[in-house]
Amino acid sequence: MNCCQQKGSSMKKILLTIDGSNASLDAARFLVRLGFRQAVEIDVVTVIFEPPSQKGFLVDGWSKGWLKRKRDQATRTFEEVQAIFRDSDAELCHLIRNGHPGETIVKLANELQPDLVVVGAKGHSAVARILLGSTSDYVATHVLSSVLVVRPNEGSGRRRHLRVAIGCEPSPPAEMAFEEFTQLGWSIDNDVQVVSVTDRSSVDDSSVDEAAKEYLERIKDRLVEDSRSARARVIHSDHIGDGLVDYIESNQVDLIVVGETSRGGFERLLLGSTTRFVLRHAPSSVLIARGQSMDDVQTEQMVHQTAST
Structure with a gap:
């Protein structure tokens, strides 16, 4: 072969x-x-x-x-x-x-x-x-x-469909995570949830909450061809990573998709704080979406080779 x-x-x-x-x-x-x-x-x-x-x-x-x-x-x-x-x-x-x-x-x-x-x-x-x-x-x-x-998850084996959560917010890394999920062409049988974490203080600020909900609804509508069922959820937490991990645990999520910006030099050794936190603490499997173009990859390789010499 x-x-x-x-x-x-x-x-x-x-x-x-x-x-x-x-x-x-x-x-x-x-x-x-x-x-x-x-x-x-x-x-x-x-x-x-x-x-x-x-x-x-x-x-x-x-x-x-x-x-x-x-x-x-x-x-x-x-x-x-x-x-x-x-x-x-x-x-x-x-x-x-x-x-x-x-x-x-x-x-x-x-x-x-x-x-x-x-x-x-x-x-x-x-x-x-x-x-x-x-x-x-x-x-x-x-x-x-x-x-x-x-990551091993006994609960996922007992469910007919996998539960996937995508961390979403109006930012390049989050958009990357969403695009990564759709472009890889996963089966439409998965249950997909788009989740946004807003600061706990925004509970009293309806405009922040409404803006997050409107954004998630637009994202959810783009999942029509990528999931048999898609839901949107705004959650409140003082820490984005904590909020995502708590949501994963309480909703028995099997896979969390999070985005990461392109890295260079020292940043290659340390993932962004939220991404790293989710990777360390989430009880679910984790997909880190980097969404780099071939030019980005070649640039990263050159940086790595230079740092090694």
Whole structure:
């Protein structure tokens, strides 16, 4: 099977990371449930990590057997992913790379320039909310493409349709999040909610509330072809991130879509405060929409290369 790198193809391109863990397979299953209205190309990447402490014994003949076992395991996992996508209109291919998982995935994503990178997160413990040093956090922070971090959610498996919330406000990042959702062509079977967070003090200012409601209604009307049901909701909170997370928890949202502005230099290392807060604290899966043009991506790559030299 040839890998999905056809130039000029109009098909959406996705980079799905797998490592054999339940989290990565859950990411594949979640992607299938989101569904697509058109065929997609999915590069499934497995990174074989050689810990520094293992470098010594990997120089002898035994290392070949160790690497072969790892590659065989990766192939078996890919076969599981193929079975997950069996009834979908997706073209899959498998890429195996050696190296640091996070760095290798980011490098590959910047080379292939997919429309979306998908990575699974391993749970959401209290410690994880404070320090997210995982591969999924590294990828979400450093990759140039939009990224979907899939977090385990038992409730979503019991529901017929996934519940998707899109954080909306009259700003470029929020518009980007909305456009990202529509352009990726998700299945219309999902329940979509457009949500705007206004300052709690605006409860007494009807003009602010009305303006937010009018904006959300316009956004909702644009979702006619993208969701079987769409709702709009204005919520009040002193902190946008807190408001979104509380809404996700109380409404059992399966996926939150948030936008992020184009990054450069130091900003690449630190996501915007609201985006980062949602990624750290949301119990749902998170799609960070970057919506960068190819010129933006190439500029980011040049900045990154310059910073590395």
